[in-house]
Each structure stands twice: as structure tokens, then as C-alpha cells.
Amino acid sequence: MFKQFIGWKFVLVSTAVVIIVGTIWYVSSLASKLEEEETKKVATWVAANRELLQAPDEANLNLAVEIITNNTSIPVIITNEAGDIIDSRNLDTNKIARDPSYMTEQLASFKNQHPPFIMEIDAKNNLYNYIYYGDSLILKQVRYYPYIQLIVVALFISIVLVALSTSNRATQNLVWVGMAKETAHQLGTPLSSIEAWIEILKDNDANEQIATELRKDVDRLKLITERFSKIGSVPQLEERNLVEQVENMVAYIRKRAPQKVQLTMHTQEHDIPSMISPSLFDWVIENLLKNALDAMEGKGTIDIYIESHPAHIILDITDTGKGIPKANFEKVFKPGFSTKKRGWGLGLSLAKRIIEDYHKGRLSVKWSELNKGTTFRILLRK
Known part of the structure; x- marks a missing residue:
């Protein structure tokens, strides 16, 4: 039973490891593709802003406005050539109002995540805008999903192993207690019979030494019986x-x-x-x-x-x-x-x-x- 229990634990843990590794690989691949798509969307958004600055015809203007307004998920921060923040999109407005350092912290985070897009404003006067962007909420959730799954699976395996271990220990205890009490019960009958034979041997003085030695062995067996009978009960x-x-x-x-x-x-x-x-x-x-x-x-x-x-x-x-x-x-x-x-x-x-x-x-x-x-x-x- 013990080896079988160990075998099931190995199979359970191995299966969980395979599932987790497979999930992490698949989600990482999915996150990379999603990141590429978001980079393309930001590039399109930057191009749309550039069209607006160049005062295009009405058709292109409408298309640019539509592209710009459709970006509701990817956070963006725009700075000038001096690094001053001049605009932002899709950030938490409540945090912006409460915490003056929030925008600066987000900008530093975006710089670590992706290289910026550079948008020319006035080439003659060297005026440029830098567009920094971060990961969308969906991309973050996709990236964190394997780790959440890992915690859930680890918790599940822990609960299963504890339950199996407790059940196995309880079964062993029942077997031991049953075996001990049955042994004590089985020893009781022959011991009673041997005690009776000892009393008969005592009637003959020639057997006194034999009876004394037998009595010692019987007392020893009775002690062993008492020990077995106490297993499983509170002594x-x-x-x-x-x-x-x-x-x-x-x-x-x-x-x-x-x-x-x-x-x-x-x-x-x-x-x-x-x-x-x-x-x-x-x-x-x-x-x-x-x-x-x-x-x-x-x-x-x-x-x-x-x-x-x-x-x-x-x-x-x-x-x-x-x-x-x-x-x-x-x-x-x-x-x-x-x-x-x-x-x-x-x-x-x-x-x-x-x-x-x-x-x-x-x-x-x-x-x-x-x-x-x-x-x-x-x-x-x-």
C-alpha cells in the first residue's frame, strides 16, 4: 500500500508539472503574439496622429480620428524632446488626480517595457514627440495567468496529498489496532489453559521448579498481551x-x-x-x-x-x-x-x-x- 501511495504521488505531481510547463509555454507564445499585435496598433496610432499634424484631406482625417479614438486599451504617454509629459491615454485618471508621481512612475515603467516611437513635429526647429506605451490589461492578465494557475494547482496537489496521507495513516492505524487487539484476544485463551496446567503441575512437588519457570513465561506472555490490548486506546x-x-x-x-x-x-x-x-x-x-x-x-x-x-x-x-x-x-x-x-x-x-x-x-x-x-x-x- 505504501509503495502504491508513493507511485500515485509521483504520477500526480508529474502530471501537474507537465500541465504547468505546457500551459506556461503556450501562454508565453500567446503573450508574445499579443505583444506584437499591440506594438502594431501603437504604430498605427502614431501614424494616425502624424496624419492629423500634417493636415491631410478630410477622408484621411476621419480615418486618423477613428484610429486614435479606437485605442481604449493600450496605455500611452507622450513627451516632448525635453522629456516633459504633454499628454497620455488609457491611464487611471483617479490615480493621476490623487498621486502627482503616478505619471512619472508609469513613464519609467513604459521606458523599461518598450522602445518609444518618435513623431516629428517640426524638423526645422528639432521638435519631436516621444510616444511611450505599456502593456494592456489583457496582456498583463495573460502573462500572469500561468503563475496563478501554478498556485492553484500547487494548492490542489497539496490538499490531495494531505488527504491521501491522512487517509493512508488512518487506514494503517486501524490495521495496527485491529491486529494488536486480535493478537491479545487470541493469546488470552491458551494463556488461561496454560495457567490451569501450571496449577496441576504444582500438585506434584517434583514439578515445582518446572511450574515456577512456566509461571515466569506465562507472566511474560500476559505482559505482552496487556501491551497489545492497550494499542488503540488511551492508556x-x-x-x-x-x-x-x-x-x-x-x-x-x-x-x-x-x-x-x-x-x-x-x-x-x-x-x-x-x-x-x-x-x-x-x-x-x-x-x-x-x-x-x-x-x-x-x-x-x-x-x-x-x-x-x-x-x-x-x-x-x-x-x-x-x-x-x-x-x-x-x-x-x-x-x-x-x-x-x-x-x-x-x-x-x-x-x-x-x-x-x-x-x-x-x-x-x-x-x-x-x-x-x-x-x-x-x-x-x-
Whole structure:
């Protein structure tokens, strides 16, 4: 499902890019043609003004007047040879009345947009008019259209991706919760049966040691069942001594770790109260310690540091294992991501969910270097 989701995102973004690039190319071509047409219209308008100055016959005079009056879209500013503004057309009259600098600013803008047309007034006295013109409103709208479309398409894609991501996450959560609760339910029946057999074994003194060991395993299975049953529901947080809670889990893992692996606790305080769900928090520590053991392949050290600060508690678990590439710092918490051949990629994902969703803390990779080790950091609020 995850790969399919990534595939759909790629197709969606690629399609949007093709549409935007095609639109920008087409609109740019259309804008260039429209600009050429407007330049021709201004040239015709200038020619019409020239006809008026030369006092032509009545027929040409009427045609020139019609051409001049028909220009209602292209803004024009006329200056004399000294650069003084003597006339204008199709500019905002309200802005002209309110802002004395408006005409000067428009003239500077027109000079940057197009070269002026020069209209001879009196060649003997070197009198000339310069006609500057800008883009019409339609041309401006055509040019800005691709960028408006880009914003709209980007907004649309963002909404679709957020919706897909939310839907995908919700589906995954439902699958996890359903799987966890079903596992807890399925474990319940055989556990009850095994407990009954343990009581029968106790009746015979010769089986007392076997019954005791079986009881430990059953208690462990019951703890696992309790953990699974709490997934998907809001756990009840209890005030516990975090140092003692972690020490118990370290002791449990130490008995099952290879002899060449050394686990060490480091803390300046031996009583750090914290609101936690004991069974779920133990699950997180167990996952992190087991991951550390797997990364070291039978030898090395695991150091657990606990620091108490005024507003929060920091718990670092550092191993001397093979490390994690920096590109995978966030990926290791994604469901399904695993570097183990038989891994499901759920341990760290569940650990992050337990710390961040249930304990309102944070679980992250603080540091890691290939062939040197890794530090996972848990941050809990006081």
C-alpha cells in the first residue's frame, strides 16, 4: 500500500508539472503574439496622429480620428524632446488626480517595457514627440495567468496529498489496532489453559521448579498481551520512578544479552518521577535495547543515560553497533522500514507512537555514524 501511495504521488505531481510547463509555454507564445499585435496598433496610432499634424484631406482625417479614438486599451504617454509629459491615454485618471508621481512612475515603467516611437513635429526647429506605451490589461492578465494557475494547482496537489496521507495513516492505524487487539484476544485463551496446567503441575512437588519457570513465561506472555490490548486506546498514565523502571528492563535484557555485550546505566539521580504507562514504556525500552543488541552482532557496549531537567527528562540509549545512515534517521520510524532480513519494520514505529501519542514526548535519532554506533533519544515532559 505504501509503495502504491508513493507511485500515485509521483504520477500526480508529474502530471501537474507537465500541465504547468505546457500551459506556461503556450501562454508565453500567446503573450508574445499579443505583444506584437499591440506594438502594431501603437504604430498605427502614431501614424494616425502624424496624419492629423500634417493636415491631410478630410477622408484621411476621419480615418486618423477613428484610429486614435479606437485605442481604449493600450496605455500611452507622450513627451516632448525635453522629456516633459504633454499628454497620455488609457491611464487611471483617479490615480493621476490623487498621486502627482503616478505619471512619472508609469513613464519609467513604459521606458523599461518598450522602445518609444518618435513623431516629428517640426524638423526645422528639432521638435519631436516621444510616444511611450505599456502593456494592456489583457496582456498583463495573460502573462500572469500561468503563475496563478501554478498556485492553484500547487494548492490542489497539496490538499490531495494531505488527504491521501491522512487517509493512508488512518487506514494503517486501524490495521495496527485491529491486529494488536486480535493478537491479545487470541493469546488470552491458551494463556488461561496454560495457567490451569501450571496449577496441576504444582500438585506434584517434583514439578515445582518446572511450574515456577512456566509461571515466569506465562507472566511474560500476559505482559505482552496487556501491551497489545492497550494499542488503540488511551492508556492510564501512572507516576513511576523512571530510573527504577528502566533499570528493571535493563536487568531483564542483560540476562538475555550475549556475554560480550555490556549494558551500563548512567544517572546522577536515583529517583526521577515521571507519568508513564509502565507496560507500554517498558515495551519501548525493550525495543530500543533489542535493536541495539542486533546492531552490535554479539559484542560491544550499550550505555543508558538519564538526565532530569526542570521541564523535561532526557533518556539516551547509545550502542556501539553498525550505525544508521543519516538519510534513514526519519525512515527508521516508518512502518515497514527494516534493515533486518526477517524484520517487519514495526518495532520503532510502535515505539515512536507510544512515546509521542501516548506520553506526549519525543523519540528520535540523536546521533549515528556508520560502524561507530547510534544514540536514540527519548524526551519526556515533566
